[in-house]
Amino acid sequence: MTLPHPTADQISLPNVLAVLGDPTRLAIVRYLASKEGVPLNCSRFLDLCSKTNLSYHLAKLREAGVTRTEAVGTSRLITLRRDDLDRRFPGLLDSVIAAAGDASLPAVGGHEIELRA
Amino acid sequence: MTLPHPTADQISLPNVLAVLGDPTRLAIVRYLASKEGVPLNCSRFLDLCSKTNLSYHLAKLREAGVTRTEAVGTSRLITLRRDDLDRRFPGLLDSVIAAAGDASLPAVGGHEIELRA
């Protein structure tokens, strides 16, 4: 439960943009946004890349302050840090998600069980 | 006047985000936005980095479809591709610029003459 996250004001715009500039990570964020409020575990994203690589990308998202990762049992529950991002960069997340929604990004999920919110 | 630019629908979101994820380029875009409508020449940005490096960053911005570069004499006139970006990714540029405006980014310009719009 104690994974390192930046505080809201440690979140840096260039860093967030750079992190979202990767197609795999953008797909993760897009999917998180589509299931907002529902914490998802990593296995949800295994369509996108290998388990090892996913671990890497999810760490990047967490370290940039885009996602929050909570350890529960052997799982990690991933959520978007929408409140913090909206406070720091109003409208940014929404426009990114909307833009990503139009574009055809890698699809994800479907055969996994959602975890209670 | 014939520098390679992507068409509006060739502009890719991950690419734009990645390109804006560099502090120097974000500062360039921020400054272009603050002088919107006024084409600026490269020398305006020499506070940010060396001439060579600036050439590199401006090429990145152009290739990603963020800026338009027009050759006039020995100058290059740089403008934001706001219309195309707004059409492709509504609200994105504005929220990025607003967010960049709050954050303290490298300042730029001041002692150069603006070119007529």
Add this chain to the structure above:
DNA sequence: TCCTTAGTTCAAAGGTTATTGAACAATTGG
């Protein structure tokens, strides 16, 4: 024509990023 101004291209160095497989740790169920 010669020089200056404006910017590009090139090659190289150094750094960072993405990706992989193998090995590891931790929790949970039988």
Add this chain to the structure above:
DNA sequence: CCAATTGTTCAATAACCTTTGAACTAAGGA
């Protein structure tokens, strides 16, 4: 306890990015 599930860490690799200085091109002015 044993095994399966979930995910991380490590070392390695290949690719890409940023930055630099030197050499270059192209236009404009004296």
